[in-house]
Amino acid sequence: MKKVDEVFSSLPVTVVGSYPASPSPEEMMAAYHEHEDPFIPALERAVTAQLHAGVDVVSDGQTRADMVAIFASKILGVRMKGRPVVIGDLEFVKPITVDDTVLTQKVVDEYPGRSVKGIITGPYTMAMSVGDQHYLDIKELSFAMAKVINQEAKALQSHVPIIQFDEPFMSQDYPDYADELIGVATEGLDVMVGLHSCGDVSNLFDKFVELPVDLLDHEFATHPGLLDVVADTDFEQNIGLGLVRSDKPDLEDQDAVAGALRKACDALGPERIMADPDCGLRHQTPVTARQKLDLVVNTRNTVRTELGSD
Ligand SMILES: [Zn+2]
Secondary structure, eight states: OHHHHHHSSOOBBBBOOOOOOOOOHHHHHHHHOOOOOOOHHHHHHHHHHHHHHSSSSEEOOOOOSOHHHHHHHTTEEEEEEEEEEEEEEEEEEEEEHHHHHHHHHHHHHEEEOOOEEEEEOEEEEEHHHHSSSSSOOHHHHHHHHHHHHHHHHHTTTTTOOOOEEEEEGGTTSTTTTHHHHHHHTTTTTSSEEEOOOOSOEEETHHHHSSSSOOOOEEOTOOOOTHHHHHHHHHOOOOOEEEEOOOOOOSOOHHHHHHHHHHHHHHOOGGGGEEEESOOOOOOOOOOHHHHHHHHHHHHHHHHHHHHHHO
8 A cells, every 4th residue: 555655745735625616706607608617717716725825635626516416416317406316227427527627737737746636425425415216225326326436536547646535424324335335436446545534433443444445534623532543543544634623714723733743643654644624625715714724734844844854
């Protein structure tokens, strides 16, 4: 299993995914009259904000819709009327996130040394978030989702050094077939694979380490006790270390954030750590989101200097 610093720089900073940027009324008007895509300027704003903050591995900002609708609306067999509902066999039609990932890479090209993260909502979270009038069995639906999602991941992997699967539902209701399910979703991938699951996974961490992924990303700021559990667990994966809360606008104390990062470096080795906010920043204002990223980057810079590895 590759370590984070073999793929990226030492102690890279990333984001979980969503970023507060939406089309302005003028952009929506231009889109209506000139048939332009109003989400492209929003994507560029989200990506530029991350780059200016010093984020090493950026996302496209997931500005088009929420993490379920972005995918559900493009999968054959799903009816989009309010809540997505599965009404037939699920089928992959064409790549869903590749175009926005390529656009993101074009913005990132101006910033040497930075990379783009591919982000896909995981099969279990997709299955738990949609209505189902067809499979009528959560396990069967999850595996059907996993096959579609695997095709998306295979289309995406030639464009990115890392693909992250988002599985927030796994922290609430961990399925006993998670290992096999993530195996289907990640089959044939050669890039680094991460899995983000927000919520308190302290009692489940020994299960997460069994999953066939290279990196586990969790909310360490919201659930500070998790770091002790991780430090006491013997496992191979890299860790995505959430250092600031995404659900609250208050800025964390930098000494406390640095303390958590130092503790993780001591326990796991800095070569296995990527620093990020706990979850997507969609619910914060652009100003707050930027302050949170600045805090993560500044703290990383301090600790990296202490370690003598910058
Ligand atoms: Zn999350």
